[in-house]
Amino acid sequence: MSDPVVRPIRSATSDLTPEHTADAALTQRFVASLAQDQRYAHDMFAEVYQRWSALVYSVARHAMRDDHEASEVTQRVFISAWQSRDGFNPAAGSLPGWLLGITRRRIADRWRERSRPTSNTTDEVPETAEGTEDPRVSQIIDQVVLADELARLGHPPGDIMRLAFYDDLTHVEIAERLSLPIGTVKSHIRRSLTRLRTRLEVTRDEQ
Amino acid sequence: MSNNDMFGGSGSLHCDPTDLALLSLGEEVDIDTEHLDSCADCTRETASLRRIARLSRQVTPQAATSPPTSVWTAIAQEMTSNSATISSATDSNVIPMRQRKAPWIAVAAAVGVIVGSLVGVVATAENIAPAPVVAQASLTPFPGFTTTGVANVMATDNGDVLAVDLSDLPPANDGYFEVWLIAEDATSMISLGAVNAGQNTQLPIPAGLALDRYRLVDVSAEKFDGDVSHSAISVVRGELSV
Numbered sequence A: 001m002s003d004p005v006v007r008p009i010r011s012a013t014s015d016l017t018p019e020h021t022a023d024a025a026l027t028q029r030f031v032a033s034l035a036q037d038q039r040y041a042h043d044m045f046a047e048v049y050q051r052w053s054a055l056v057y058s059v060a061r062h063a064m065r066d067d068h069e070a071s072e073v074t075q076r077v078f079i080s081a082w083q084s085r086d087g088f089n090p091a092a093g094s095l096p097g098w099l100l101g102i103t104r105r106r107i108a109d110r111w112r113e114r115s116r117p118t119s120n121t122t123d124e125v126p127e128t129a130e131g132t133e134d135p136r137v138s139q140i141i142d143q144v145v146l147a148d149e150l151a152r153l154g155h156p157p158g159d160i161m162r163l164a165f166y167d168d169l170t171h172v173e174i175a176e177r178l179s180l181p182i183g184t185v186k187s188h189i190r191r192s193l194t195r196l197r198t199r200l201e202v203t204r205d206e207q
Numbered sequence B: 001m002s003n004n005d006m007f008g009g010s011g012s013l014h015c016d017p018t019d020l021a022l023l024s025l026g027e028e029v030d031i032d033t034e035h036l037d038s039c040a041d042c043t044r045e046t047a048s049l050r051r052i053a054r055l056s057r058q059v060t061p062q063a064a065t066s067p068p069t070s071v072w073t074a075i076a077q078e079m080t081s082n083s084a085t086i087s088s089a090t091d092s093n094v095i096p097m098r099q100r101k102a103p104w105i106a107v108a109a110a111v112g113v114i115v116g117s118l119v120g121v122v123a124t125a126e127n128i129a130p131a132p133v134v135a136q137a138s139l140t141p142f143p144g145f146t147t148t149g150v151a152n153v154m155a156t157d158n159g160d161v162l163a164v165d166l167s168d169l170p171p172a173n174d175g176y177f178e179v180w181l182i183a184e185d186a187t188s189m190i191s192l193g194a195v196n197a198g199q200n201t202q203l204p205i206p207a208g209l210a211l212d213r214y215r216l217v218d219v220s221a222e223k224f225d226g227d228v229s230h231s232a233i234s235v236v237r238g239e240l241s242v
Helices: A018-034 A037-064 A067-083 A095-118 A136-153 A157-165 A173-180 A182-204 B015-022 B032-040 B040-057 B068-077 B103-117
Strands: B135-143 B150-157 B159-166 B177-183 B189-195 B197-205 B216-223 B233-240
Touching: A018 A037, A018 A095, A018 B068, A018 B159, A037 A095, A037 B068, A067 A095, A067 B068, A067 B197, A067 B216, A095 A173, A095 B150, A136 A157, A136 A173, A136 B015, A136 B040, A157 A173, A173 A182, A173 B015, A182 B015, A182 B040, B032 B040, B032 B159, B040 B068, B040 B177, B150 B233, B159 B177, B159 B189, B159 B216, B189 B197
Parallel strands: none
Antiparallel strands: B135 B150, B135 B233, B150 B159, B159 B197, B177 B189, B177 B216, B216 B233
């Protein structure tokens, strides 16, 4: 097989969701399309956008605190990604990790542009060198990714985790509240925690 | 999976991963603390899950928001320097789409009811029940489009056909819409023909085509420009599953 190899996720996880499998397949198709006619690549890139633009946009919204600027950042991110698509190496990192790496840099650019005219008077947004990363963006990314994944856990895992995280109920109390067997609640808790961890790792898997 | 499989297993028995998960949430768990304190793997696992729990408690579950459709429009324009794009916005220049009925659906349903409920009644409508569906794809829109649909591969007496149902289609400004089967690895694609909005456009699938490979059903917006290749503007797409 000459298909490009998509690097497996680092952590030992037995909790790969169908979504993870679909994401890996999308990555594979995207990489394959790069060697093809530009039209294929264009087409596949639209799929990549469809899958990951919400995450990029949400990160940008949190970082810019302005929908219009967030749209602009999202636009820049995907145009940068398109222009540098040949540099994407699935062996070096994940596709969302690559896109979020670009997101970091475009946000840092935007912050720099914003602070430039008033850089003498404010240190609210400290200057960072071109192309460097900002730990504040990492934090935003983690938060957006977790909030999104928590919202996607569904029923009952999402309900269980809400009760565990925000109502501080024990697994026994949760089982009672939701009329579920204790064993079911316990395994959902473990599976959901590792799923959240995997999602964080995948999106941090930059190159 | 046994505990020891999880961590590659050596030394004393590892703590139950589920117990470690509960522990990381701050629950009191009856656990082999002696092992936990001395085992790097169990300690690391707990610390890692504890971090996930801590970060999760700082956020409110909220699905990521999609950007406005104008964002993709701008990106697509940047990507294709000179190829024309089809606007998904309402336009005065709308080509009305012919809506065709699929009479066999109603007839087939009626046949089913008659055969199923009345003994001795012979269905007079001969073999017009729909051909069996051997694979199906639900078609979801690309950014900037709202069209949805379903594609069914049906085994007919004359070979496989792809039946495409589309909810609606954007204005086809000087153009039309074309159905493609794309190989899963995106290395090749074949055109099955044109499609209009509405139900049940049936397109023959070439005999011998490896359908298990060409699993992506794609509908593209094309121009009447004589260019037979895919315009790179996809409206909907879906993966066939048996």
